[in-house]
Amino acid sequence: MLKTFRIGGIHAPAHKLSADRWPVTLPLPEQVMILLSQHIGAPAKPLVAKGDTVKAGTLIAEAAGFVSAPVHSSVSGTVAKIEDIVDASGYRKPAIIIDVQGDVWEDSIVQGRFPDELSPQEIIEKIRQAGIVGLGGATFPTHVKLTPPPGSRAEVLIINGAECEPYLTDDHVLMLEKGEEILQGIRLLMKAAQVQKAIVGIENNKPDAIALLSSLAATVPGITIVPLKPRYPQGSEKQLIDALIRRQVASGALPVSVGAIVQNVGTAFAVYEAVVNNKPLIERIVTVTGNHLAHPCNLRVRIGTPIRYLIEQAGGIPADTGKIVGGGPLMGRALLNADVPVTKGLSGILLIPASEAQRKPARHCIRCAKCANICCMGLEPWRLMNLAEWKEWEPMKQNKMMDCLECGSCSYVCPANRPILDHIKWGKNELRLAAAAK
Amino acid sequence: MEFLLPAVIALGGMGIISAIILYFVSKKFEVQDDPRIxxxxxLLPSANCGGCGYPGCSGFAAACTQAASLDGLLCPVGGTETMNRIATVLGYSAVACEPRVAVVRCNGSCEKRPHTNQYDGTGNCAIASALYGGETGCPYGCLGWGDCVTACLFDAIRIHxxxxxxxxxxxxxxACGACVKACPKQLIELRRKSSGFHRTVKPDDADTLHRIYVACMNRDKGGVARKACSAACIGCSKCLKNCESEAIVIANNLAYIDDSKCTLCGRCVSECPTASIVEYLQTKEIVC
Amino acid sequence: MTTDKLIISPSPHIHSGDSVEKNMYGVLIALVPAWMVSLVFFGLGALIVTAVSIASCVLFEYLIQRFLIKGRITVGDGSALITGTLLAFNLPSSLPVWIILIGALAAIGIGKMSFGGLGNNIFNPALVGRVFLLISFPVQMTNWPEPGLFPLHYTDAVSGATTLAMLKGHFGEWPSYAAMLSGKMGGSLGEVSAIALLIGGVYMLWKKIITWHIPVSILLTVAVFTGVMYGIDSTQYANPFVHLLSGGLLLGAIFMATDYVTSPMTPKGMMIFGAGIGIITVAIRLFGAYPEGMSFAILIMNAFTPLINRYVKPKRFGEVINNG
Structure with a gap:
C-alpha cells in the first residue's frame, strides 16, 4: 500500500508532457529584470544604482528584516534602471533591470568540497546569504524555516519530491540530473536543522527518480526514499507530513510543532550549491509546457529572464493560446503577458489553448458535497463561499477559512462550475487585512 | 348542546384571563422611550440606508434627541428640509448643510483605456481587485463589474x-455613501452637488449643478499612466500652476481638487493636456 | 506570434469536466435496469405511467420557468427527468393519467419550484408528489396490479396485495425470495426488483455519483431494528430479509434518500440521516397505520437535513490524534 495523506485529495490527469526532457541550459538573454520581492516577507532593498557594473552572483539587494531574503544578480552587465514592472500579480512592483554583457561570475563562486567542519549556524548563515527561498513555489526564506521558534525542535527533515501538480516536471528532471548533489544538500540541511533522519517523498509516477535516489541514498546514513501514491495536493507541506510520518499539523501551527521541517528537492540542490560552491540562488529549472506547444521542455534559466524568451525556445507561443499560467494549472497565476520575468518561485510556464481556457458559466449549488469530500483540510468549501458572499466575518473565522491552502481542488471538482476558490481567496484576503489593521 | 356551553365558557374564560394578564404585563414592562424619537x-425617509452613520432611521432619531445640537448630524437622503423639520421638533436651530452627490473619479472608458487582457474570474469588483489589477494597463481604474450598483439602495447608479x-x-x-464604501479602488467620492459660483449664470443661482473634479486615480508615473489610458492624470502640475485659489494638491503623480476651496473658475479644465479634469455643468458634461 | 488578449482569472485553471448533467444522466442510466424490469412485469401500464410522468414533469418545469418565474430554463440539466422517473417508480402501474399529471404538478410545482428550483428545495420532489397523491387518492394509489409477463393492461389491471400489505394485515403468503429479488411481485413500478436496483446502485457508486454512507446506514438500521423485533417475537414480525427486500426500501435507500439537495453534506451527517430514516420506516411499518413508511421517513429526515448540516462538521485536518 503506497503512503498518502488521509483526508480528501483529488487525482488530476498528470499530463507530464516534458517528463523525459533533460534540462537544457539556455543561452543568456539580452536583458534581465530581477524583482525585489521574490519571497514571502519584506521586499529586499536595492544596493546598486543605474550604471553600476555587476557580475553573476553579485549582491544587488539586501534583505529587509529577518523574514526576508537578499537578491543577487544572475548575470554580468550594467544596471540599466530600477523601475516598477508588471509581475505575476498584475500590479507593478520594483525591479532591477540589467543589460547583459558577457558571463562573468563572482570570484567567490568556485567548485568546493563538502564542508564537514561547518556548524549548523554557519550553514544557516550561508543559506541566508545565498538568498535561498523555498523553490517549490511558496518562496518562504529557507534560513527562517531552519530556525524554529524557541521551544520547538525538529526531529525529522522531510524532502518534497512529490511534484503533484499536473504538467510540471522541473523537480523530476532535477532529481535525475543532480541526484548526488541533492543528497549532499539534504545532508547539509540535516546538519543545519540538527536532525538525524531525512525522508524523501517522491510520487510513484516517477519510478526512475525513485530508483536513482534510492540507490544513491543507500550509502548516505539517515536518508530514506519513500514512494507515494500520486494524489493532489501531496506536495503541500501539511499533507506530505501526514503522508510520511502520520502526523497532522494543528490549525495555525507550524510543521515544526510536530517535529518536521519540509524542504523542496530544488531547495536542497540550491543549498548544496550555496554551501559547497558559494553560489547564490541565481538560476533554476523551469518547465515550459502546454498541450499545443511545439516542444514542451525543461529549461535551466537565470532569474530575471523574460518568459517570452523561454517560450520561444519551446517553439514559440501557439497562435491559439488563451492563457499563460506561471506555475501549475491548479495553483499557478494567470500572467498578464509574456514579458513577466522568471522569479525564484516560478516552477513552470503552462500555455493553455483558448479552447480550454474559458471557464464554464457558474450554476446554482446543487449541494452534492463533492467539494467537502475532497477538501484536504477537512473544510466545507461550499459553506465558506456562502459566508464570503454574505461577508460574515466571524463565522468565516470559526469555520477555519484561514486553514485553506488555496489548492484549487474544490473549484476543480464542482459540477456546477462555481468559483469557490475566488470567494475563499477574497475572504482570506479581507480577514488578513482586518487582522493587520488591528 | 350541553357540551357546547362548558366549552365556550372554558375557552372564553381562558381568553379573557390571558388578555388581562398580557395587558398588565405590557404596562409593567413597557420601555419608556422619549416620545420625540x-x-x-x-419625519425621516425610512430608507434605513445608514448614510447618516447611525444604525437605521431609529438610530439616527435617537442620536438627534440625545445630542446637544444638530451640528454634525445630517440625513443625506432627507437633506436640509428634513433637518429643518427635526430642528423644529427639538427646538434647535437647523444647521445649513451642503447637498452632496457621488462622483466617479475615473474616465477610463473602453475606448480611452483599452483592454489588454480578458478577465474570466468572478464578476465582482472586490474579488477582481484583490486578485488582479484589472483588464487594462491601469490597475487603479474602474473594473466595471458593478459592486457600486449592487450597493446602491436608491437605484441611482448604473454601469453604462x-x-x-x-x-x-x-x-x-x-449621497448616503454606500457606493463609496463598496468601490475597492476608492474611485467614488462625495462632492458638493452645486455651487453659488458660476462663470456665466447669476451668482445667486444656487441650484445649478456644477462641479469640477479630477477623473483619475492613477498614481503611476505620467508616462506609464498615459500609455494605459488617454485620459489619465500624468501629474504634470499645469492645473496647479493655473489655480487661483490653491485648491489643487499633487501627490504621487496625481492631482486632487479640494472642493471646499475650488471657485469653479474652470482654468484647470482648459489647461489639462490629457483632459482628465472633468467639469460637470447641469445635465451636460463639458470636457475641454 | 503574439496572441490577441490573454485571459486572466484566479486559479485553478483546469476543471475536472464534471457537470450537473453528467451526474443527473448517470442517475438516469442507473435507473434503466429497474425500468426494464417494470416493463417486463407490468407491461403497458408501466410504459404509460413512466412516459406520462416524465413528460409532464419536464413540461411543468419548463412552463413554470418560462411563464411564472420568467427565469433561466434549466430543463436540460436532467433533474426534471429524474423527478419524473422517480415519481413514476413510486406509482402503481394502473394509475390514471390525470392523477399522474396532478402528481407531477405537485412534485415539480410544490416540491421543487416553489422553493426556488434545483438546489433550494428542502424535500425530495418525487416523494412530495407521491405522498400528495397517496393522501389525496388513497384508493387508486393502493391499487397494486399483479405482475405478469409484458401484460397489456393499464387501469383495468387486476390488483393484488403487496408483501407489506400482507405483513400489516397478517394475511396471505409472501412471495418467495427469488420473486422478491427478481421483481415478480406486487408493488410500485420501480420498487419490485431488488437486483435491478442494486445494479443501479453499484453503477452510481462506481461513477462516484453517490457514496455508500446513506444506503448502507439505512439498510443496516432497518436490518438491526427488524432483526431485534423478529428476535423478540418471530410470529408477530417478519425476518429482516423480508423487510429489506420488500416495499420501497431499496428504491428509497439507493435513489431517493441519496438526492444531493435534500441529504446532508458530511459522511457523519449522512449516517445520522440514514439511521433516522431506517428507524422511522420500521416504526411506521411495524407500529403505524400505513404498510409502508419509507416515503414519510425520507421526507421527515429531509426536514432535519439543514439542522444536521449546521451542527455536524467534517473531520478537520489536525483533529486526528497524532500517531508517530
Missing amino acids: TEIQA PETRLPEVDETRCT
Whole structure:
C-alpha cells in the first residue's frame, strides 16, 4: 500500500508532457529584470544604482528584516534602471533591470568540497546569504524555516519530491540530473536543522527518480526514499507530513510543532550549491509546457529572464493560446503577458489553448458535497463561499477559512462550475487585512 | 348542546384571563422611550440606508434627541428640509448643510483605456481587485463589474453599457455613501452637488449643478499612466500652476481638487493636456 | 506570434469536466435496469405511467420557468427527468393519467419550484408528489396490479396485495425470495426488483455519483431494528430479509434518500440521516397505520437535513490524534 495523506485529495490527469526532457541550459538573454520581492516577507532593498557594473552572483539587494531574503544578480552587465514592472500579480512592483554583457561570475563562486567542519549556524548563515527561498513555489526564506521558534525542535527533515501538480516536471528532471548533489544538500540541511533522519517523498509516477535516489541514498546514513501514491495536493507541506510520518499539523501551527521541517528537492540542490560552491540562488529549472506547444521542455534559466524568451525556445507561443499560467494549472497565476520575468518561485510556464481556457458559466449549488469530500483540510468549501458572499466575518473565522491552502481542488471538482476558490481567496484576503489593521 | 356551553365558557374564560394578564404585563414592562424619537422617526425617509452613520432611521432619531445640537448630524437622503423639520421638533436651530452627490473619479472608458487582457474570474469588483489589477494597463481604474450598483439602495447608479463606467443619476443620488464604501479602488467620492459660483449664470443661482473634479486615480508615473489610458492624470502640475485659489494638491503623480476651496473658475479644465479634469455643468458634461 | 488578449482569472485553471448533467444522466442510466424490469412485469401500464410522468414533469418545469418565474430554463440539466422517473417508480402501474399529471404538478410545482428550483428545495420532489397523491387518492394509489409477463393492461389491471400489505394485515403468503429479488411481485413500478436496483446502485457508486454512507446506514438500521423485533417475537414480525427486500426500501435507500439537495453534506451527517430514516420506516411499518413508511421517513429526515448540516462538521485536518 503506497503512503498518502488521509483526508480528501483529488487525482488530476498528470499530463507530464516534458517528463523525459533533460534540462537544457539556455543561452543568456539580452536583458534581465530581477524583482525585489521574490519571497514571502519584506521586499529586499536595492544596493546598486543605474550604471553600476555587476557580475553573476553579485549582491544587488539586501534583505529587509529577518523574514526576508537578499537578491543577487544572475548575470554580468550594467544596471540599466530600477523601475516598477508588471509581475505575476498584475500590479507593478520594483525591479532591477540589467543589460547583459558577457558571463562573468563572482570570484567567490568556485567548485568546493563538502564542508564537514561547518556548524549548523554557519550553514544557516550561508543559506541566508545565498538568498535561498523555498523553490517549490511558496518562496518562504529557507534560513527562517531552519530556525524554529524557541521551544520547538525538529526531529525529522522531510524532502518534497512529490511534484503533484499536473504538467510540471522541473523537480523530476532535477532529481535525475543532480541526484548526488541533492543528497549532499539534504545532508547539509540535516546538519543545519540538527536532525538525524531525512525522508524523501517522491510520487510513484516517477519510478526512475525513485530508483536513482534510492540507490544513491543507500550509502548516505539517515536518508530514506519513500514512494507515494500520486494524489493532489501531496506536495503541500501539511499533507506530505501526514503522508510520511502520520502526523497532522494543528490549525495555525507550524510543521515544526510536530517535529518536521519540509524542504523542496530544488531547495536542497540550491543549498548544496550555496554551501559547497558559494553560489547564490541565481538560476533554476523551469518547465515550459502546454498541450499545443511545439516542444514542451525543461529549461535551466537565470532569474530575471523574460518568459517570452523561454517560450520561444519551446517553439514559440501557439497562435491559439488563451492563457499563460506561471506555475501549475491548479495553483499557478494567470500572467498578464509574456514579458513577466522568471522569479525564484516560478516552477513552470503552462500555455493553455483558448479552447480550454474559458471557464464554464457558474450554476446554482446543487449541494452534492463533492467539494467537502475532497477538501484536504477537512473544510466545507461550499459553506465558506456562502459566508464570503454574505461577508460574515466571524463565522468565516470559526469555520477555519484561514486553514485553506488555496489548492484549487474544490473549484476543480464542482459540477456546477462555481468559483469557490475566488470567494475563499477574497475572504482570506479581507480577514488578513482586518487582522493587520488591528 | 350541553357540551357546547362548558366549552365556550372554558375557552372564553381562558381568553379573557390571558388578555388581562398580557395587558398588565405590557404596562409593567413597557420601555419608556422619549416620545420625540417616534416623532422624529416619522419625519425621516425610512430608507434605513445608514448614510447618516447611525444604525437605521431609529438610530439616527435617537442620536438627534440625545445630542446637544444638530451640528454634525445630517440625513443625506432627507437633506436640509428634513433637518429643518427635526430642528423644529427639538427646538434647535437647523444647521445649513451642503447637498452632496457621488462622483466617479475615473474616465477610463473602453475606448480611452483599452483592454489588454480578458478577465474570466468572478464578476465582482472586490474579488477582481484583490486578485488582479484589472483588464487594462491601469490597475487603479474602474473594473466595471458593478459592486457600486449592487450597493446602491436608491437605484441611482448604473454601469453604462458602452463605456463600462458607472454613471450617477443626480436626481436619485442621496449621497448616503454606500457606493463609496463598496468601490475597492476608492474611485467614488462625495462632492458638493452645486455651487453659488458660476462663470456665466447669476451668482445667486444656487441650484445649478456644477462641479469640477479630477477623473483619475492613477498614481503611476505620467508616462506609464498615459500609455494605459488617454485620459489619465500624468501629474504634470499645469492645473496647479493655473489655480487661483490653491485648491489643487499633487501627490504621487496625481492631482486632487479640494472642493471646499475650488471657485469653479474652470482654468484647470482648459489647461489639462490629457483632459482628465472633468467639469460637470447641469445635465451636460463639458470636457475641454 | 503574439496572441490577441490573454485571459486572466484566479486559479485553478483546469476543471475536472464534471457537470450537473453528467451526474443527473448517470442517475438516469442507473435507473434503466429497474425500468426494464417494470416493463417486463407490468407491461403497458408501466410504459404509460413512466412516459406520462416524465413528460409532464419536464413540461411543468419548463412552463413554470418560462411563464411564472420568467427565469433561466434549466430543463436540460436532467433533474426534471429524474423527478419524473422517480415519481413514476413510486406509482402503481394502473394509475390514471390525470392523477399522474396532478402528481407531477405537485412534485415539480410544490416540491421543487416553489422553493426556488434545483438546489433550494428542502424535500425530495418525487416523494412530495407521491405522498400528495397517496393522501389525496388513497384508493387508486393502493391499487397494486399483479405482475405478469409484458401484460397489456393499464387501469383495468387486476390488483393484488403487496408483501407489506400482507405483513400489516397478517394475511396471505409472501412471495418467495427469488420473486422478491427478481421483481415478480406486487408493488410500485420501480420498487419490485431488488437486483435491478442494486445494479443501479453499484453503477452510481462506481461513477462516484453517490457514496455508500446513506444506503448502507439505512439498510443496516432497518436490518438491526427488524432483526431485534423478529428476535423478540418471530410470529408477530417478519425476518429482516423480508423487510429489506420488500416495499420501497431499496428504491428509497439507493435513489431517493441519496438526492444531493435534500441529504446532508458530511459522511457523519449522512449516517445520522440514514439511521433516522431506517428507524422511522420500521416504526411506521411495524407500529403505524400505513404498510409502508419509507416515503414519510425520507421526507421527515429531509426536514432535519439543514439542522444536521449546521451542527455536524467534517473531520478537520489536525483533529486526528497524532500517531508517530
